[in-house]
Amino acid sequence: MKKSVESLKEEDLSGKRVLVRVDMNVPMDRNGNITDDTRIRDAIPTIKYLIEHRARVILMARLGLPVGDIKNYSLKSLVPRLSELLGFQVMMANDCIGAEVENLVNALPEGGVLLLENLRLYKEEIFNDKNFASKLAYPADLYVNEAFGTSHRSYASTEGVASLLKPAVAGLLMRKELDYFVGVLEDPPKPFLAIVGGSKLSTKSLLIKSLMDKKVDTLLLGGGIIFTLLRAKGRCVGSSLVERHELNEAKSIMAYASAKNVRLLFPLDVMMADKHGAEAMTKVVRVTKIPNDDWMGLDIGPEAIKIYSETLDAAKTIFWNGPMGVYEYDKFAAGTKAIAEKLAELTEKGVTTIIAGGDSVAAVKKFGLADKMSLISTGRGASLELLKGKQLPGLVYLDAEE
Structure with a gap:
């Protein structure tokens, strides 16, 4: 059992590109409306902490069960509520890896937030593919796991990225759970x-x-x-x-x-x-x-x-x-x-x-x-x-x- 993990430190964050694994797998109705935003709200304190310390925040998450076809499971449906909770417009990528993502990350201002597209686009996420994990990690300077609810699974966005990107630390809610x-x-x-x-x-x-x-x-x-x-x-x-x-x-x-x-x-x-x-x-x-x-x-x-x-x-x-x-x-x-x-x-x-x-x-x-x-x-x-x-x-x- 992991008895003690590192958490966020203020001096590590200014200007840094911080890749954050969040759990935003929220329930949706047939019209794509969020029926319970608890998991989004749970991640807000860590996101705000990063913003306040002038980090450039890159969020990655999963939504729904399908792999590959995500037309009904795009994370774009989360952007309005996430933006409302943060008090400013969150940027959205059309993918979670690749050149477009890298360009958006490079253009992200200090205190800005970019949401990557659903990790469910790629079956490599589920199988903890090292090449896929390296593509997720590539644009970032450090990694934050704020998805305690997925930590018992061996995913590319959790175990894989954390093995490649250092520092790799716990988010505020993750740390509270572990405490x-x-x-x-x-x-x-x-x-x-x-x-x-x-x-x-x-x-x-x-x-x-x-x-x-x-x-x-x-x-x-x-x-x-x-x-x-x-x-x-x-x-x-x-x-x-x-x-x-x-x-x-x-x-x-x-x-x-x-x-x-x-x-x-x-x-x-x-x-x-x-x-x-x-x-x-x-x-x-x-x-x-x-x-x-x-x-x-x-x-x-x-x-x-x-x-x-x-x-x-x-x-x-x-x-x-x-x-x-x-x-x-x-x-x-x-x-x-x-x-x-x-x-x-x-x-x-x-x-x-x-x-x-x-x-x-x-x-x-x-x-x-x-x-x-x-x-x-x-x-x-x-x-x-x-x-x-x-x-x-x-x-x-x-x-x-x-």
């Missing part, structure tokens, strides 16, 4: 509590064991994963989601918790439903008394919410990944909302709160509490890979901090 995921979680202030939810245990088992390795004191469990664990303990769970092929792994997790002296906290009660949907009939049932019928658990219950909230009050560090229920429906959002509100309250009191994973981040945003947390990770898969102790290709060649 929390490597700095805080390597030696978290105690008590350290983690909340893990979501639907499938198969996607959470490595994370849960990694948290135990990091000496988490208590793991609060929610979401669909509890039913696979409960079934592994021999409990009836009705028609709740159970990954039968994960029952042995569930037993392994519980044994690992015992060996690591980690407390696994299950909800005392759950919100059951006769079907999955907004029109479902509901009832609260204690987990020890779930009947063997067609009802399914879709949220933690009110008693669980109370106990979980009281347990979290003792924490100094809290990590949260995965919702407590099917929060997309109001009937099953109470558990997830209560956890989000409790973490917002505790953050204000000085507790470190780290939210990672797409669903939990989306839930916190839905409830209007994203700005109340210590860190809302942009990393998605990258943050979880880092937490599991894996080396991220996008960090390997960033300069080490002295």
Whole structure:
């Protein structure tokens, strides 16, 4: 794991051509309109920092899934919003490599910003082609990685360019992510509590064991994963989601918790439903008394919410990944909302709160509490890979901090 990477330094920037890998893979509607500009806004502090220190800023990013044909995925659609956020007109290239790009970079004034065309033009990006990486790096003096969310992938624009262009440093948001995921979680202030939810245990088992390795004191469990664990303990769970092929792994997790002296906290009660949907009939049932019928658990219950909230009050560090229920429906959002509100309250009191994973981040945003947390990770898969102790290709060649 990369424990310490270099970040931006003021004295390195004046007049320099700075190539910045940003994550602007924003969702778009069928008409090409941005439906959520969060990823653009996340990059603005680093871009403004470079502008303020008279750098010449070259932005590269990817949008959409196709390779080659990008007529519906041109980054030109991002220019109006990016220009609005920066307060001046951003220049746009028709390609991401080649003579035109070099000419535009050479003509770029200090404090100017040039957005390169979609990296998806070239399959060489995905395959980390060294020749393509060298063409991306050629017009620049130094490299900044501000795309933490792609750092678990070996791309030409991340690993490739960083191996060729020096200095290669972390952007402001990237550095903040690393400070929390490597700095805080390597030696978290105690008590350290983690909340893990979501639907499938198969996607959470490595994370849960990694948290135990990091000496988490208590793991609060929610979401669909509890039913696979409960079934592994021999409990009836009705028609709740159970990954039968994960029952042995569930037993392994519980044994690992015992060996690591980690407390696994299950909800005392759950919100059951006769079907999955907004029109479902509901009832609260204690987990020890779930009947063997067609009802399914879709949220933690009110008693669980109370106990979980009281347990979290003792924490100094809290990590949260995965919702407590099917929060997309109001009937099953109470558990997830209560956890989000409790973490917002505790953050204000000085507790470190780290939210990672797409669903939990989306839930916190839905409830209007994203700005109340210590860190809302942009990393998605990258943050979880880092937490599991894996080396991220996008960090390997960033300069080490002295």
